[in-house]
Amino acid sequence: MFVSRLALRLFVASSLALVACAGERTPVKQSSAVRVDDFGDSVEIAPAARIASLSPTTTELLFTIGAGARVVGRTSYDEWPAEAKRVPDLGPGIRPNVEAILAAHPDLVVLYAANANRDAARALRAAGVRTIGLKVDRIADFRRATALLGAVAGDSAGAQAVIDSVQGTLDRVRTATASLHHPRVAWQLWDTPLLVLGSGSYQHELVDIAGAENVYADDTKPNTQTSLEDLIRRDPDIILTDSSRAAAIRRSSRWRGVRAVREGHVLAVDDETSSRASVKLGMAAVRLARLLHPEANIR
């Protein structure tokens, strides 16, 4: 069902791409455009034949767009889709091994735009390899990164179809949950130190779309350090966390001070879909909405 919907959207999107020429995402303009990447550097957006993709998100996106055959290198952590594992492993994505990347002879390197990667970007450019830094923290970043990767992979229409498919699912979930009661939630991301979801990340947007209210929305960072006492004071209705931590919270005597825990409202978020702002965002929103609103029939 998902595939047929994707195919439909692909069809719609490609027809649209043929007629629509306004906006920055038209293929003609992109083929020779210069853009500023997330490092703040100017990069030429022209099709690339050999791409080294050094973050799990961009690797996922390239394979989903259909540009998997152009990927000549990935990080040790890129494990989806399964075909990606057949691409040579170039090591870590943060402070990568520049020599190993050059040995793969890429004509484009996509790095995660972390400060720790600036030196590598500089070295790669000095070696004459086009390098793009991308930071995918929000849903808007996902759209931007997908469009950009579509342009460099020479398939902007395919990229737009992926964007539209994901966006369509997100919109559908938002509509389905709009009239439901929005519980107040805190999403625990880490235990020592205690980190919870702030409002600066796609996961916060997912919570919003799935019909809930993040009690730490006032903190604009992607995640924020807090204390159990502060969590108790904010008094969420539901604690979201990953499956391994949920059991620990239910067992812990320290967490009993949190009303949501006493009332048994500790929910394990689906780790597989919600771990990055990528092609599974739509699925993540559906699963999160079902978790938060089991009584509603969300498809």
Add this chain to the structure above:
Amino acid sequence: MTLRRGGRPLLWLGLSTALVALAVAGIAIGTIALSPGAVWAALLGRGDATTITVVRDLRAPRVALAALVGAGLAMSGAALQGILRNPLAEPYLLGVSGGAAVGAVLAVVAGATSAGLVPLAAFVGAVAAVSVALLVARAVGGRADPRLLLMAGVVVGAFANAAIMIVLANAPADTLRNATWWMMGSVAGAEWSGVRWLALYIAAGGLLLVVRARDVDVLSLGEDSAAALGVRVEQSTRAVYLIAALVAAATVSAAGLVGFVGLMVPHLVRAAGVRSHRSLLAGSAIAGAGLVIGADLLARTLLPPAELPLGAVTALLGVPFFLARLRTLA
């Protein structure tokens, strides 16, 4: 030998009062504002469920763990400075922290998620490091030479640090954060089960050190004097070294690395005029407990709701006192 504790009633009264006051503050103050009456009621198990959990399961075990960690480290430092006759001797200099960190980091990297595994690995690492230091000193010198023990400990610690850097160099961000946070020290995760276990351990170790305090008094005068006074120098030195290291290892496994306490607290207590090691151990235990309770209180209230690393706060608090002490020594 001057072992008359009664000679300084004001010092003991002051130290004990400060400890009690800090412990009360540690239980009464936090992110959630509670009236003294509510805190007292919660301690007795009355009031609403949330307040009772905050006081009895969040703050109280935290204060207790901080006290035990401080007391253990300070006693360990006092004993080591005595037997090694070196003012810089402290458990963390002697490979205890390095060994514990290697154990903990390996456990974290191996993906240990169960709460009990990291402390256990840290303890095993610390014991291994101390054993290696003792074996090295023995192989090189054949006797419990304080200089050799000290240097063997430093070398083992340096080796451990190198190992940690290699293990962490390629670790993913999550692992790095876990390991770094552990190395900065924290009592935020205190639970009564862990506190009870550590209490037993620190009490036993502390008692053993106090029993050996007379030997330490004599050893601190020098090997020859000690031998002349009938102390079995080698055996005593090794025993005290091992007990002090094990006490420190237990604190590290419970709260990570809380720096500076073992080095600083014994000096401060000595600055107050305490000379005999029995008194020094007792005074260091009380002062160390108070210092870490106070540091933890600051760590969690200075920048709420975030918490500062406990090890950094103990050092920041301690450095001014320590500098003042250096002035009096110079």
